[in-house]
Amino acid sequence: MESKPGDKVRIKTDKGTYEGRLMPSKEGHVLKLDTGYNVGFSDKVKVELVEKYIAPEKENPETGEGEIVIIGMGGTISSKVDYNTGGVHPHLSPKDLLKLFPELSSFPSIKTIPLFSILSEDMNYRFWQQAAEVVYKEIKNGAKGIIILHGTDTMSYSSAALSFMLRQTPVPVVFVGAQRSSDRPSSDSRLNLMNAVFTSTNNIANVGVIMHATTNDDYSFFHLGTRVRKMHTSARNAFKSIGVPPLAMVDYRRKMFEQLSPARERDMKRKTLFDKRFNPNVAMIYIHPGIKPKLIDSLSSYDGVVLVGTGLGHAPTNPNKHPFATSILENLKQLISSNIPVIMSSQTIEGRLNLNVYSAGRLLSEAGVIGSMMDWTPETAFIKLSWILGHEKKIDKVKEEMLTPLEGEITKRSAILSTTYLQVDKLAQPHVGAIGWLTDSPLIEV
């Protein structure tokens, strides 16, 4: 019988026999031992099933009227196919979804709020502000979990925005979407929605995203809202955690909610830090060969700029004054001297910035470009800067806040070496097309 992540398994090697829980992994097998440590094995070893996943005994949170709140913001999960045009339109209210998925009735009583019905490419800060207000109010009124139905295109921007607007929520705020509309037989929305509701009843209190972990209906990942990214135009498992493991793997059918990385615990007494102020006057600029200095000059009416640079965080600076090359260094300096913060991120998506290795980086850093040693995604850097500029104008203060981890959006290098991180650094988001986090260490051969 095939073992799945979550199952108890046994692996025999020359050096001994190991028993533990099978974790998701991209290469080889990873066991979580009872000690809490993970051990990696080459995929040559045989994996014996000891026991299918059995949910640990734990008390369900007490439930009552309207304790789980589903807020509809549109997207494919709330959409129907128009069989005349083949197009997809956001027409389903959260109530309609309850009818489509009768399994939901096994969960605590659910309150539904149809807030917006838009496709997520039209999303912006005004929708985020209104959603944050509604979530804040529902939490104050005793909601034990929040689910937000949302389109997938900009879901990671929205999950980052609500992560900052609603810091330290006492309960989970779970974004969920679908890559195929809910009325289609092949839709991924059933597993996603059921796992979102299941997550919202669990002992975790981050703003995050539930989406398929694999191309099958196996289980979902719960991704931290500031670390997730859509990495494929259409695949079910398009969403990946960048630079960190997902928070948890989730399968409501097996009552599995297996934490994969540090998360915040549910605590109804904790007060949400609510700050919906947001400055939408921020530009996001893709660096590429031949980018024109005048494009940078045209940004003087913005209050902040995020560069999506190359490699470790670079842009053309032409330090050796090559006659063929151009530079945008002076133009960036001009922006910065006008009190416009300029933030670096990388178009490689994965990996940590470092502005200290090459001359371009050092020149940019000396000019005041912010971001060396950070590992944020371009989208989260953009959202964080816009949110900070909602309450802070001084460039030094903006820099200080940008470089301070608030909601898991950056990991300090030293933290990577902590035991907690080492325990999870072998976990991976499996399956073809996955982008996970990188470690230079090979699997431990045992």
Next chain:
Amino acid sequence: MESKPGDKVRIKTDKGTYEGRLMPSKEGHVLKLDTGYNVGFSDKVKVELVEKYIAPEKENPETGEGEIVIIGMGGTISSKVDYNTGGVHPHLSPKDLLKLFPELSSFPSIKTIPLFSILSEDMNYRFWQQAAEVVYKEIKNGAKGIIILHGTDTMSYSSAALSFMLRQTPVPVVFVGAQRSSDRPSSDSRLNLMNAVFTSTNNIANVGVIMHATTNDDYSFFHLGTRVRKMHTSARNAFKSIGVPPLAMVDYRRKMFEQLSPARERDMKRKTLFDKRFNPNVAMIYIHPGIKPKLIDSLSSYDGVVLVGTGLGHAPTNPNKHPFATSILENLKQLISSNIPVIMSSQTIEGRLNLNVYSAGRLLSEAGVIGSMMDWTPETAFIKLSWILGHEKKIDKVKEEMLTPLEGEITKRSAILSTTYLQVDKLAQPHVGAIGWLTDSPLIEV
């Protein structure tokens, strides 16, 4: 004994015993059978080593004076660490590299041309044009293979540019770089450079990129120049093929050059289609929530625009006239009506565009935005458009050329279902952090 990709192995299952060559794969095991078909196995099966990789008997191409040409364009592979500042500077000529790596003397006589010495964030079309001229001349003079030392930041832009400027080269044109400078003990440049030289003597004639396939010194991948992307700021295996398998896995020590996807054969009689014309007046615009219509208006002085859209190829169009939402549709229409082609690509990096599913896509498509059903990377779309605009001004002709596959930069959907593609669609770029191509089909269980 551990089996590596390339080795002959045996796998026994209930349904029979299979022998074949082990291919790189991200999940399970993939064997290439003698019939040429690939079969996938779950990673639960045991893999017996039959025979370590032995290079097939084949004649080496005849070699003589200066038949392999190494052209230096700078980058980390040509760099030394300055131990005073910790900085890295491009100071090594190709000749210095020959001294650093004496193994190179086992290869055919090598000619070196130190062309530029810049870090690749300063690269642009003028460097590409000069490099293309030199490559063209060397091929005309009988070079049997070309190697280009290049920085990694913009290597995929350069490999795409030379793919279009030098179509149908009779011999391989191999870009190679390093993530650590060549004078460091931990440098990845030895394996990369040796595999680049080995590739340049093989029977393949694409413009491509050789970089580490894994975080170890196992082997390299040869990636198609129009399909490769740097997907990590600093890891050795940062380079990934997007949407297709790599062209080949390469290990000079085992004389392994194992083709993984269709490639062009070496043919000294074929004439290079040389066209170095290039229009650098093209903008690359990252779509994000809150992007301002005036940013689109400011592009009227460009000759072409590439949008890095969301999801299937979207941008804000606000079809339902929501009072919170804005639209850039009219602004894009204005550009297009001024004869400025607007090309769509996706910030998800992986996956095919489709402008026919959602209203945003259909509105953009009706407005004349080009790219539905294409699977190009944003960077290759940008390079291809700039190159086409070097020789063509009419928007209809530009569209026609954009949608025609020239150098493997797009795969038509029907081609995906061809036998050739099915033979390779199970191959994957292994290891943590890999991004490969996606298939919705699970491994064949045999």
